[in-house]
Amino acid sequence: MNMSPRARRRAIPLLAATALFAQPALADAPTNNGAAQVAITLTGENGGACVLDHDSAAAGPITFTVTNESAPAISELELLSDSRILGEKENLAPGLPASSFTVTLDGGDYRIYCPGAAEDTVAFTVTGESKQRAQSAIGDLLDEGTAGYANYVEGMVGAMVTASERLAAKVDEGDVEGAKAAYAQARPFYERIEPDVEGFVLPGTDPTDNSGNLDYLIDMRASNLDPAVGWHGFHAVERDLFEKGEITDETKAYAAELVKNVKMLADLSGGIEYRPEDLANGAAALLEEVQSGKISGEEEAYSHIDLVDFAANIEGAHQAFAFLEPGLKRIDPDVAETIAQRFADVQTMLEDYRDPDALGGYKIYDAELRKSDAVKLSRAIQMLQEPLSRIAEKVATAS
Amino acid sequence: MLATFIIGLREGLEAALIVGIIAAFLRARGERLHEMWLGVAAAVALSVGVGGGLALIEAALPQSAQEKLECVIAAVAVVFVTLMVLWMTRHAAGLKGQIERDADAALGQGSRIALAAMAFLAVLREGFETAVFLLATISGAQTGHWAGLGAALGLAASVALGWAIAQGGMRLNLGRFFRWTGVFLILVAAGLVLQTLRSAHEAGWLLAGQQRIADLNWLVAPGTVRSALITGVLGIPADPRLIELLGWIAYLVPVAALTYWPRALRPDPRTAQWLRGSLAVAFAALAVGIAALWPQPQVTLPDHAPRGLEGDVDTSAGPDLRLQGHMLEMGATRVDLTGAEATPERHLGLPSLHRQVQSQTEIAGAPGEIDLATLAQLAGGRLPVGVSPARNPGPFVAEWTRLEQVTVWTAGDALLDAQGHSAVTLRLSGGGLTTPRTLRVDSAPSGSATGAWVMAPAATQEAADALRALRRARIEHQFWARELPVILFLIALALAASALARARPAPFFPARSL
Numbered sequence: 055m056n057m058s059p060r061a062r063r064r065a066i067p068l069l070a071a072t073a074l075f076a077q078p079a080l081a082d083a084p085t086n087n088g089a090a091q092v093a094i095t096l097t098g099e100n101g102g103a104c105v106l107d108h109d110s111a112a113a114g115p116i117t118f119t120v121t122n123e124s125a126p127a128i129s130e131l132e133l134l135s136d137s138r139i140l141g142e143k144e145n146l147a148p149g150l151p152a153s154s155f156t157v158t159l160d161g162g163d164y165r166i167y168c169p170g171a172a173e174d175t176v177a178f179t180v181t182g183e184s185k186q187r188a189q190s191a192i193g194d195l196l197d198e199g200t201a202g203y204a205n206y207v208e209g210m211v212g213a214m215v216t217a218s219e220r221l222a223a224k225v226d227e228g229d230v231e232g233a234k235a236a237y238a239q240a241r242p243f244y245e246r247i248e249p250d251v252e253g254f255v256l257p258g259t260d261p262t263d264n265s266g267n268l269d270y271l272i273d274m275r276a277s278n279l280d281p282a283v284g285w286h287g288f289h290a291v292e293r294d295l296f297e298k299g300e301i302t303d304e305t306k307a308y309a310a311e312l313v314k315n316v317k318m319l320a321d322l323s324g325g326i327e328y329r330p331e332d333l334a335n336g337a338a339a340l341l342e343e344v345q346s347g348k349i350s351g352e353e354e355a356y357s358h359i360d361l362v363d364f365a366a367n368i369e370g371a372h373q374a375f376a377f378l379e380p381g382l383k384r385i386d387p388d389v390a391e392t393i394a395q396r397f398a399d400v401q402t403m404l405e406d407y408r409d410p411d412a413l414g415g416y417k418i419y420d421a422e423l424r425k426s427d428a429v430k431l432s433r434a435i436q437m438l439q440e441p442l443s444r445i446a447e448k449v450a451t452a453s
Numbered sequence: 454m455l456a457t458f459i460i461g462l463r464e465g466l467e468a469a470l471i472v473g474i475i476a477a478f479l480r481a482r483g484e485r486l487h488e489m490w491l492g493v494a495a496a497v498a499l500s501v502g503v504g505g506g507l508a509l510i511e512a513a514l515p516q517s518a519q520e521k522l523e524c525v526i527a528a529v530a531v532v533f534v535t536l537m538v539l540w541m542t543r544h545a546a547g548l549k550g551q552i553e554r555d556a557d558a559a560l561g562q563g564s565r566i567a568l569a570a571m572a573f574l575a576v577l578r579e580g581f582e583t584a585v586f587l588l589a590t591i592s593g594a595q596t597g598h599w600a601g602l603g604a605a606l607g608l609a610a611s612v613a614l615g616w617a618i619a620q621g622g623m624r625l626n627l628g629r630f631f632r633w634t635g636v637f638l639i640l641v642a643a644g645l646v647l648q649t650l651r652s653a654h655e656a657g658w659l660l661a662g663q664q665r666i667a668d669l670n671w672l673v674a675p676g677t678v679r680s681a682l683i684t685g686v687l688g689i690p691a692d693p694r695l696i697e698l699l700g701w702i703a704y705l706v707p708v709a710a711l712t713y714w715p716r717a718l719r720p721d722p723r724t725a726q727w728l729r730g731s732l733a734v735a736f737a738a739l740a741v742g743i744a745a746l747w748p749q750p751q752v753t754l755p756d757h758a759p760r761g762l763e764g765d766v767d768t769s770a771g772p773d774l775r776l777q778g779h780m781l782e783m784g785a786t787r788v789d790l791t792g793a794e795a796t797p798e799r800h801l802g803l804p805s806l807h808r809q810v811q812s813q814t815e816i817a818g819a820p821g822e823i824d825l826a827t828l829a830q831l832a833g834g835r836l837p838v839g840v841s842p843a844r845n846p847g848p849f850v851a852e853w854t855r856l857e858q859v860t861v862w863t864a865g866d867a868l869l870d871a872q873g874h875s876a877v878t879l880r881l882s883g884g885g886l887t888t889p890r891t892l893r894v895d896s897a898p899s900g901s902a903t904g905a906w907v908m909a910p911a912a913t914q915e916a917a918d919a920l921r922a923l924r925r926a927r928i929e930h931q932f933w934a935r936e937l938p939v940i941l942f943l944i945a946l947a948l949a950a951s952a953l954a955r956a957r958p959a960p961f962f963p964a965r966s967l
Contacts, residue, residue, distance in 0.1 A: 102675075125676075126459075126675075127676035128675065129459075136924065137661075137928070138660060139517075139654065139657065145582065145583075145585075145586040145589075149457075149600050150457075150590060150600060160799040160802045161801050161802055162803070170675035170691065180802070183801075249838050249839045249840075252841050253837065253838065253840070255835070262826060267842060269841065329892075329893060331890075331891055331893060332839065332892075335890040335891070335892065336838040337839075339839040342886070342887045343844070345887065439887065439888055446891035447878070447880065447889075450891045451813065
């Protein structure tokens with residue numbers, strides 16, 4: 055049974071009061087079979103004594119096991135709270151098998167009364183509270199979710215390092231086709247978790263300065279090119295591979311720099327703690343990514359694997375939502391259900407665009423497909439954006 | 454072996470005594486004992502069956518249920534023994550030492566069955582417990598057979614004593630038996646009154662008046678044969694309580710007076726009737742007087758409590774907490790508790806109501822616009838998740854909300870415990886954002902404190918102690934100022950009824966025609 059820091063602090067004055075009695079303050083009784091175990095021994099020494107192996111226990115079920123070793127004068131034992139008898143054992147003769155009783159106690163001061171002992175009353179302290187309420191459970195569920203999501207992000211970052219190293223290796227080999235395939239494989243990892251990692255800057259630089267902004271350095275594209283900083287990262291490699299169709303020394307330099315920056319990102323993002331609203335805001339940002347970058351086709355302007363990024367963005371948003379879902383179901387079950395349904399709808403829709411032969415597993419998002427399907431895709435995302443945008447506030451205010 | 458012998462003797466004695474008295478009574482009247490023995494045998498069989506069954510399924514005897522059973526049976530036994538004593542008082546003089554065997558005057562079938570039932574209950578009273586104990590001694594490996602033998606010998610000794618009482622009663626004629634043993638019987642019944650009160654406490658029915666008033670260890674040193682005899686026969690424990698002494702006296706004095714008041718000094722029927730009437734008035738007056746004059750519980754509950762920061766016992770977390778009706782005041786901040794759902798909950802071992810109140814207020818005067826750099830600063834050096842400098846360059850429309858969450862545990866008018874936290878949320882929109890973002894920030898723009906606080910632990914402890922004292926005082930008050938007057942009033946009613954009614958024979962055992 056874990057005590058909250060608060061409960062532990064509470065225990066201090068209670069234990070201090072206990073120390074006034076003859077027995078020294080001992081640690082909380084250990085738990086076994088779901089109940090704290092307290093052994094009470096009755097001995098005939100010093101005119102009869104009633105000895106507890108632990109004089110405190112955490113709130114909850116507590117089993118008292120009473121053994122009369124050598125006290126013919128003590129044949130009864132009671133557990134009292136004020137004048138209320140909460141448990142008792144009678145007919146305790148020396149040599150008889152130990153007998154036990156289990157009671158569920160809340161935090162507070164109790165007494166063990168052993169009539170016939172020289173010191174016939176022994177204090178017993180219970181610390182903490184025996185139950186948790188549903189209200190705090192929401193906070194616990196959300197905390198579990200954020201911890202789970204942090205693991206997910208860490209896994210994605212690790213995979214991204216591996217995938218970009220593989221891309222760099224293919225580029226170094228001068229294998230254009232191999233590098234194209236490696237590029238398509240490396241993209242989804244970043245796209246799934248982009249909002250969580252895009253806020254990082256190189257140590258000592260301003261977040262608005264693109265030369266120190268890791269997101270720019272890893273994922274800049276033609277549409278947001280900062281002439282002062284120039285081409286970097288994935289899309290610089292993409293341009294060389296897909297538009298120019300050749301690998302130059304510059305391409306190799308881009309790839310090497312990408313690996314370096316991805317590793318830097320992995321270092322910076324390791325051990326980061328998320329708040330529930332971070333997951334919600336991140337998912338909302340991923341959907342905006344889809345709308346602004348993927349459906350317009352500007353993200354993968356040369357490789358046209360926008361639908362691969364599209365699927366990765368949706369998957370990342372879905373993951374973030376899934377980690378919030380248990381807590382959100384308690385806060386607003388209707389919204390949780392709506393969002394889950396809309397995610398399912400988008401996934402179903404994406405199935406139509408699957409193409410096992412295409413690079414990255416999805417159809418090439420060329421001008422023709424964009425013209426015919428952009429509105430439909432955009433509308434499906436809008437349907438999801440609306441309910442999803444409401445959850446950040448809900449989880450931020452539920453604690 | 455001695456220890457188990459003593460327990461066996463003590464447990465057995467109470468039942469043996471009552472059965473012995475019933476046997477003597479029946480024999481003295483020339484009744485047969487078949488029904489009584491049947492009752493005893495049935496109780497023994499049931500006890501052994503239940504005890505053995507519990508041992509088989511390795512379950513413990515539900516102690517509180519057992520105590521309730523003991524309490525009720527002891528109360529019934531008090532009534533039976535008292536009625537027998539009174540019947541004998543009435544007829545002892547008339548019997549003149551002869552055992553009359555008049556078939557016409559025999560007890561009715563109903564009375565014999567009632568006495569058999571009493572014998573059954575008397576054995577059952579400690580029967581379950583004794584059976585469990587006996588089985589434990591037999592199965593106890595450590596001292597093995599000696600413990601079992603001791604317990605069995607103790608039980609046998611108690612049975613022998615019961616038998617001796619019955620024999621004594623039979624040998625002596627009824628008149629003498631009564632005169633010699635009447636005092637003893639009344640003391641036994643008074644002991645049963647005391648045992649009734651003790652089991653009522655152990656059963657959780659009677660909580661008041663449990664102050665220990667004497668230490669009788671010198672008389673009934675635990676673990677001795679003498680203590681087993683005195684406690685077993687006369688019901689006198691080593692640690693008598695106030696309520697037990699009062700009950701003992703309240704039974705002993707009137708019953709002894711009724712029984713032993715010198716015949717010559719007995720008032721004539723008219724005076725007796727007048728006396729009963731006066732006593733009824735006196736009891737009624739006493740009941741009213743106690744109910745009216747018993748002091749109300751006086752416990753001062755602390756009316757305010759300092760706060761401490763979570764994880765820190767220093768009490769600098771703002772103004773004191775004060776509970777005023779349904780308002781929790783924290784300096785100028787007032788939290789209304791009326792709307793919150795109150796859940797009954799035990800907190801710090803005390804029954805309390807748990808409430809959680811959440812309030813949201815817009816922070817007035819906070820900046821309505823925020824740029825990327827300020828946002829990064831607020832979020833601790835990096836942009837918050839979900840805000841991309843590329844897509845969301847800002848500046849954003851900012852809406853600031855202060856969240857106040859307070860959890861309180863109250864008991865009656867008292868604040869038992871409280872904790873809470875304040876937080877500030879920032880809602881961002883515009884600046885490139887399609888949908889708004891909400892995030893929690895650690896400091897309010899106005900500079901007011903955020904974070905968790907708790908009611909100072911010392912204050913909580915103080916409140917808990919005061920509430921416990923109040924609960925004890927209320928239990929005592931409920932008994933002395935409410936329940937006791939009701940009992941006294943019922944006695945007054947009974948006296949008044951008997952004063953108004955004509956003298957009638959004892960209701961339970963039909964008068965013997967002479």
